[in-house]
Amino acid sequence: MAEPIKEIATKRSVEAVYTGGTVRWSANGQKLFSTCTNVVKVIDLEDNSASYTIGDSDDELRITCTAIDKNRNRLLVAYNNQVIREYSIPLDPSMNKPELARTWKTMHTAPILVMEFDEGGNILATGAADHVVKVWNLTEQQCTHTLKGPAVVSAILFGKNEKLVVGYIEGQLHLYNIMIGAPKKHVNTWNNHNSHITALLQVPDSRYVVALSRDQTMSIHETETQETLRVLPLYESIESGAIGHNGNLFTVGEEGFVKEWVIESAKLLRKKRISSSQIDDISYDVVSNRFLAVSAEQNLIVLDFDSLNIIRQIVGFHDEIYSCCLLGKEETHMAVASNTSEIRLYNTKTLDCHLVRGHTESVLSVVSPSWDTSLLASCSKDNSIIIWRLVSTSEESSTLIPLCAATGHSNTVTSLAISNSARASFLASVSSDCTIKLWDLGDSAKMKEASIDGEGDFVEQLPKLTCSSTMVAHGKDVNCVDISESDALIATGGMDKLVKLWQVDTQKMQLGIAGTLSGHRRGVGDVKFAKHSHKLASCSGDMTIKIWNISEKSCLQTITGHSCAVFRVIFVRNDTQLLSADSAGIIKIWTLKTADCESSIDAHTDKIWSLSKNHDESEFVTAGTDGRIIVWKDVTEEKQRVEDEKRREAIEQDQTLTNLLSQKRFSDALVFALTLAKPFCAYKVIIALMSEDTQEELGSAISRLDQRQIEILLQFCVKWNTNSRHSPVAQRVFYEIIHIIEPDKLVAMPGAYGYIESLLPYTQRHMDRLDRAKQDVSLFDFVWRQMRSAV
Structure with missing residues (x-):
């Protein structure tokens, strides 16, 4: 038997790398500079990890926007106190970190919302919520122009012959002459749009400027003659655009598509859906010939230019995570259920993420059976359950294919459990409608991949599972469910402070009442059966963990030590120990024989909703409200070896001194x-x-x-x-x-x-x-x- 767990330590983690704002390409096209609240994180596209951070994470200031020059060797960061910091970027950011070159106060009276360099990289324009655009000569370190506009600045573009085009959120376009000594700064105003100007693009090898707006149109202007060449409909509220090396326009907006247009005629050449939500930004990198799209859900999507296929997907910020589950042969993947309708499927080695669309509301729980780790069951606030199969799409990537769905609950499906044996496989689900349902998987799990046309209700198009048995389980919302190792019993816990036991007749696939365990003073957060003994663990909002004897339906011991509600608990080390997680982000390791707490780890900054283990209990995964996923490893033996080595060295040193x-x-x-x-x-x-x-x-x-x-x-x-x-x-x-x-x-x-x-x-x-x-x-x-x- 493995040694008892005394200590666990972080092996790797999935942190927030993007929380909204601007994202910039590095010079070699292999890294991204993304804003994450008060710092800039440098994301390595090879393994989707944040290689290092620019700025101080303890700084109270918040980043409003960033800019990078055409040579990509200078990064400017604007903060909400209207201060700009300039960082020099080395040729190889992996070898040396950017260094702070200088800091200056811009004298804007409101946050800076947009910054742009000119072609040479020596002139900078800053636009703010105070309706003002300032032009800066970075060589002489002085402000050369202050341009007052009619509204909040939303877009800036340096045109040919020292012209500056500024777009505003009310739809106006202003043309300025920023040549030193020019008799008139404000040259012209275009009023072709009636809504937010989201992007200004320079047509290559011309003096034409393309303006994109949320009024579903684009306009083309000539900066020398100051005329409007044409205004063309795009039939979508446009959020951003980019011009590729072929001279065509690529736009993104509220529909979640990338669309390619001929600029002169607005002829749609092709379109491809890459997100189920709105896309806020798109940028093109000529070095790597790839697009970067940023969705409204703060996901970063790297696309191939030629095919528009998704190369990489990076979750910028998970928000609140409810459940994590390891699946696949040798646990190569991890499914994550968070406060979104999509399942995030991670490759555990590369941390490459694939977003799987299916549910229409937040996914609350994901589970995979031990007898077929390619299967996954998910449940959601949309009252439905979907059964998926993990399939490989290439040597490096995999996805989830829907097999069937289960509908019948009248409220949110809160938790799932799958039988431990494939002989009579079934799925148990509990819901906020106070019921427990039993679903006979039978041959459904072996069904061929369902055909989905991508339109309409996703769940309605799937083959349906049949509910074998339904019981009213609790008087209030049911929070959790677990199945015993023999598949003969099911345990549920609810907000009515009770733990209920249910018999399972696997021949008839029917549920029967097996008993009630009472003793908690608050709602029950989790229940778990011991694998090798007739024990059941339950945890509650009353800050206690109770160990029950299933046969006698009695409480064997009550473990206290948490200072707040306990949300998750699991048995480890042959049922001799427990791991528990609470609402303050604390993980505790308990030895059942003595009820002693072996270790207490400050793991998260908020509630821990998910606590799971791998097949050999060498690693554990936690996630919660802070949006972080942490993989822990057992370091008990390693720490013991270090302590023994220190003790041996101390003895040798004392002997030498003696x-x-x-x-x-x-x-x-x-x-x-x-x-x-x-x-x-x-x-x-x-x-x-x-x-x-x-x-x-x-x-x-x-x-x-x-x-x-x-x-x-x-x-x-x-x-x-x-x-x-x-x-x-x-x-x-x-x-x-x-x-x-x-x-x-x-x-x-x-x-x-x-x-x-x-x-x-x-x-x-x-x-x-x-x-x-x-x-x-x-x-x-x-x-x-x-x-x-x-x-």
Whole structure:
């Protein structure tokens, strides 16, 4: 049997990398610079991980927008206090991190919403919510123009011949001449749109500017003649656009499609759905010949230019995660259910994410059976259940294909459990409608992939599972369900503070009442059967965990220790231990025999909704309200080895020091103690040196020390001097040091001046104590003499 778990540590985690705002390409097209609240995270597209962070995560300021120059060697970050920080980006960001080059105050009176460089990268334009655009000469570090507009600035573009086009949220377009000495700054106004200008694009090798708007049109303007060439309908509220190397226009908007247009005629060449939600931004990287699309759900989608196929999907921020489940052969994938209608399917090795559309509302639970890890069952707030199969689409990617659906609950389906055996396979579901339902999987799990046309209600197009049995389980919402190892019993827990047991007749696929376990004072958050014993664990909002004897339907023990509601619990190590997670983000490891808490880990910053383990219990996965997914590994043996190694080294070092002292090699012993930075060992050596007949022995040993060892010895003296018992040793050592080393050299040592200053207060205190003792001795001597003379 494996050793008990004492400690777990983070192996890897999925963190937030994008929380809204702008995303920029790196020079080589292999990295992305994305805004994440108050920092910029650099995402490596090879493994979808944040390789490093630009900025201070503890900074209270929030990023409003970013900009990168055409050569992509300078990154500008604007904050909500209207300050801009400029970072220099090295040619290879993987080797060196960007460095802060300068910071300046823009004098805008509202947050900066958009920043753009000119073609040369020496002129910057900043547009803000104060209706003002400022033009900056970065070489001379000065503001050259302040351009007041009619509304909040939404888009900026540098045109040909020192022209600047500015778009506003009310639909106006202003053309400015920013040539130094120009008699008139504001040249023209175009009023072709009646809604938010979302993008301004320069047509290659021309003076034409394309404006995109949420009024479902685009307009083409000539910056020299100042005329509007045409206004064309796009039949969609456009959020962003980009021009590819072929000269065509690519747009994204509220429909979730990428569309390719001929600019002159607005002829639609092709379109492809890449998201079930609105797409807020699209940008093209000519180096890698790829698009980057950003969805309204804060997902980053990398597309191939030629085919518009999805190459990579990165979840910027998960929001609240309700459930995680490992699946696939050798647990190669992880399904994540969060506060969205899509299932996030992660490759556990590369962290590449695939978004699987199916449910219409938030997915609450995902489970996979042990007898076929390619199957997955999910349930949602849309009252439905979908059975999926994991299939490979290529050597590196996989997806979930729907097999069948189950409908019948009249309210949110909160939790699922699948039988542990394939002989009579079934699915148990519980819901906020207070019922438990039993679904006979039978051959349904072996069905061929369902044919979905992509239109209409997804669930309605799937083959339906038949409900075998329905029971009213609890008086209030049912939160959790679990199935025993033998598939003979089902346990449910609800907000009515009860744990209910249900018998399963696998021949008839019928449910029967098996008993009620009462004792919790708040709603039950989770129930789990032990694999190898007749035990059941339940946790509750009353901050306790209860272990029940199923046969006798009695409570064996109540485990206390959590300071808030306990949401999840699992058995580990052959049912001898428990892992529990609570609403404060704390994980606790318990040993059942003693009810002792072996370890308490501050894992998350908010509620933990998901706690699961892999097949051999070597790794655990947690996720919750903070949107983080953390994979933990058991480090008990590793930590024990480290502690044993430290203990062995300490014994060897003590033996070496003892040998040196016994051989009266005091100088070598002092050097050895200082090298190990052990104050007590050094103290023992100095005591031995001071007890020698020759008073020069201590000074001789100190004179052989180098500068670093002298500094360590001074540091020890400061510690010893704080204790009246050890202060004589400290004073003697300091006496020897100041007589061996010249004062100028001593003060020049790093930190020496501070050590000397630290010695003074306690030295004065020791002197005062000696003076008082001297006075007391004199008084005692006087009294003693007077008493003798009187006798």
